Amino acid sequence: xxxxxxxxxxxxxxxxxxxLLTGFDMTKHSIPVEEIxxxxxxxxxxxxLTEPSFVSAEEALFMDGDDMVIGLQIGSEKxxxxxxxxxxxxxxxxxxxxxxxLATW
Numbered sequence: 001x002x003x004x005x006x007x008x009x010x011x012x013x014x015x016x017x018x019x020l021l022t023g024f025d026m027t028k029h030s031i032p033v034e035e036i037x038x039x040x041x042x043x044x045x046x047x048x049l050t051e052p053s054f055v056s057a058e059e060a061l062f063m064d065g066d067d068m069v070i071g072l073q074i075g076s077e078k079x080x081x082x083x084x085x086x087x088x089x090x091x092x093x094x095x096x097x098x099x100x101x102l103a104t105w
Contacts, residue, residue, distance in 0.1 A: 048091035054079060070103050072096060081105075 057063075060082075069080040074097035081092055086105035094101050 046088075046090050048093055049085075049089045050093045052081075052092055052094055070105065072101060072103060074099055074101070 063082060063084075068083040070083065070086065071078065071080050073079075077097045079094065079096055081103045083105060086092070086103070090105050092103040094103065
């Protein structure tokens with residue numbers, strides 16, 4: 001299901017917020033403001049990962065040698081979050097060394 005702005009008021013609020021936050025000048029726009037639509041997923045449309053499972057480097061056959069990861073070490077505990085997975089979830093809620101962490105991309 002594609003998210004669409006409900007009405008002109010929603011669109012104008014978004015555009016106004018954008019202008020206030022960025023100072024971007026939209027006085028000479030070529031598209032009617034009421035026709036501007038969201039281009040991304042709706043709120044909570046990208047699920048975060050919670051309680052992720054991990055495999056050893058030797059068992060990670062889905063990874064290529066040059067794939068990027070976000071690495072995190074707390075104390076002696078180390079974890080790697082593959083970017084190819086974060087591209088689909090963008091956030092991982094996890095625990096490392098007894099500390100709650102959020103890895104995000």
